[in-house]
Amino acid sequence: MGFTMFDAIIIGSGPAGSHAAYLLAKMRYKVLLIEGRKTPKQSINCSGIIGLEAFREFDLWDVPVLNRINKFKFISPSGKPFIYQSDSDLAFVVDRSGFDYYLTSRAISAGASFLDESWVRKILIDENEVNVCIQSKGRSYKLRAKVGVIAAGYSSPLVEMVGLKSPLRFIEAAQADVYGSGFDHTDVYLGNRIAPGSFAWLIPLGNERGLVGLTTEKNSVQHLQFLLNKLKAEKNISRVTNLQHSVIPLGLIPKAFTRRILVVGEAAGQVKTTTNGGIYYGMIGAEIAAQVLKKAIQKNRFDEEILHQYDQLWRAKLGPEIQLGLKLREMYSHLSDSKIDMLFSIVSMDGLLPLIKKNLNFDWHKGLILSLITKPLIRRLFGIKLQNVDCTQES
Numbered sequence: 424m425g426f427t428m429f430d431a432i433i434i435g436s437g438p439a440g441s442h443a444a445y446l447l448a449k450m451r452y453k454v455l456l457i458e459g460r461k462t463p464k465q466s467i468n469c470s471g472i473i474g475l476e477a478f479r480e481f482d483l484w485d486v487p488v489l490n491r492i493n494k495f496k497f498i499s500p501s502g503k504p505f506i507y508q509s510d511s512d513l514a515f516v517v518d519r520s521g522f523d524y525y526l527t528s529r530a531i532s533a534g535a536s537f538l539d540e541s542w543v544r545k546i547l548i549d550e551n552e553v554n555v556c557i558q559s560k561g562r563s564y565k566l567r568a569k570v571g572v573i574a575a576g577y578s579s580p581l582v583e584m585v586g587l588k589s590p591l592r593f594i595e596a597a598q599a600d601v602y603g604s605g606f607d608h609t610d611v612y613l614g615n616r617i618a619p620g621s622f623a624w625l626i627p628l629g630n631e632r633g634l635v636g637l638t639t640e641k642n643s644v645q646h647l648q649f650l651l652n653k654l655k656a657e658k659n660i661s662r663v664t665n666l667q668h669s670v671i672p673l674g675l676i677p678k679a680f681t682r683r684i685l686v687v688g689e690a691a692g693q694v695k696t697t698t699n700g701g702i703y704y705g706m707i708g709a710e711i712a713a714q715v716l717k718k719a720i721q722k723n724r725f726d727e728e729i730l731h732q733y734d735q736l737w738r739a740k741l742g743p744e745i746q747l748g749l750k751l752r753e754m755y756s757h758l759s760d761s762k763i764d765m766l767f768s769i770v771s772m773d774g775l776l777p778l779i780k781k782n783l784n785f786d787w788h789k790g791l792i793l794s795l796i797t798k799p800l801i802r803r804l805f806g807i808k809l810q811n812v813d814c815t816q817e818s
């Protein structure tokens with residue numbers, strides 16, 4: 424393998440990396456996908472919620488599904504419920520380790536080579552190729568490719584190694600597996616005691632299992648412990664295991680390419696800033712990367728001028744959503760618990776539910792946000808002047 428010249432080496436076999444490898448292998452390019460962890464990966468800190476649109480767009484129908492979501496119960500700081508029920512499925516819950524394994528296997532079946540338990544330690548770029556130095560089972564190797572794709576998750580040191588910068592802002596996320604009964608539908612908890620500036624969740628997985636988690640700016644583990652204690656008192660939770668915490672980027676990478684390198688997925692900030700879901704946006708990033716790399720390989724050109732198209736295309740598609748989500752998050756973080764309770768009263772009002780039903784899209788939130796802020800009560804609550812919401816400006 425050391426002498427082989429790959430068309431592309433992809434670093435990281437999460438959804439973004441595996442999907443990019445699959446698409447390039449399907450185009451019959453010589454692709455190597457490298458993963459540091461042993462595959463299948465044991466336990467990934469993720470809830471595994473993926474919208475219907477991603478299933479359709481990326482043909483994910485063979486992925487084993489743990490549960491379907493068509494109903495959310497939102498719970499206000501004072502315990503007021505608001506139930507949103509859709510006539511059809513909005514999203515699926517997948518076992519995240521199984522999902523990654525499925526995507527990696529699909530890339531291998533399409534012709535990609537794959538190395539697991541192989542950590543990329545160094546990337547060297549010169550006029551003619553990219554050299555990727557890996558450490559695998561106690562040995563070091565140098566691998567060669569025309570182009571490299573960094574899909575190694577948030578704050579990978581590889582991004583800085585190639586002279587780029589990771590997104591600066593992030594949010595903490597903590598989650599645990601729970602066992603018990605009475606987990607009927609997906610609960611979403613709001614309020615400054617539980618998840619300041621963000622939200623918490625209880626997601627049923629079936630078979631008396633669930634996931635309890637939250638995102639928040641800091642102290643996510645302490646907030647999760649508080650929520651778990653509250654839920655133990657309210658629900659029939661017999662066991663809590665596998666408490667994990669990590670960070671998720673909030674906002675775009677300043678630049679996602681350099682000569683012979685693209686950065687894809689969470690490493691590039693391709694994550695929804697409203698719900699912090701990154702699977703779908705990362706796979707969209709991979710799709711755009713594969714299209715641009717196809718052109719680059721055909722022309723045998725890997726300079727910034729050609730790879731720049733990747734940055735333009737994905738920013739045009741995902742940028743406005745990510746920027747508007749950030750603005751919403753910023754405004755929401757200033758709401759007191761009583762104002763969040765007031766928001767529940769406003770949203771439960773006659774007239775708003777049809778508007779929500781009409782504009783809600785599981786993966787694209789701009790339409791719903793912009794329609795809600797046409798309502799004076801919502802604007803007043805958030806202190807919004809309409810000209811504040813210019814989602815085209817990068818922050």
Ligand SMILES: Cc1cc2nc3c(=O)[nH]c(=O)nc-3n(C[C@H](O)[C@H](O)[C@H](O)COP(=O)(O)OP(=O)(O)OC[C@H]3O[C@@H](n4cnc5c(N)ncnc54)[C@H](O)[C@@H]3O)c2cc1C
Binds near residue numbers: 472702
């Ligand atoms: C608690 C929590 C819940 C979440 N829930 C959801 C959800 O329900 N839906 C959703 O869409 N998103 C969710 N997310 C976000 C989602 O998990 C990420 O956005 C998504 O995993 C990003 O995919 P990726 O392929 O970019 O990176 P990753 O999934 O992080 O994959 C990167 C891969 O690269 C490997 N790697 C890293 N460095 C190296 C190296 N040097 N050499 C070789 N390999 C390397 C890693 O081992 C990893 O396998 C959640 C996140 C958290 C923390």
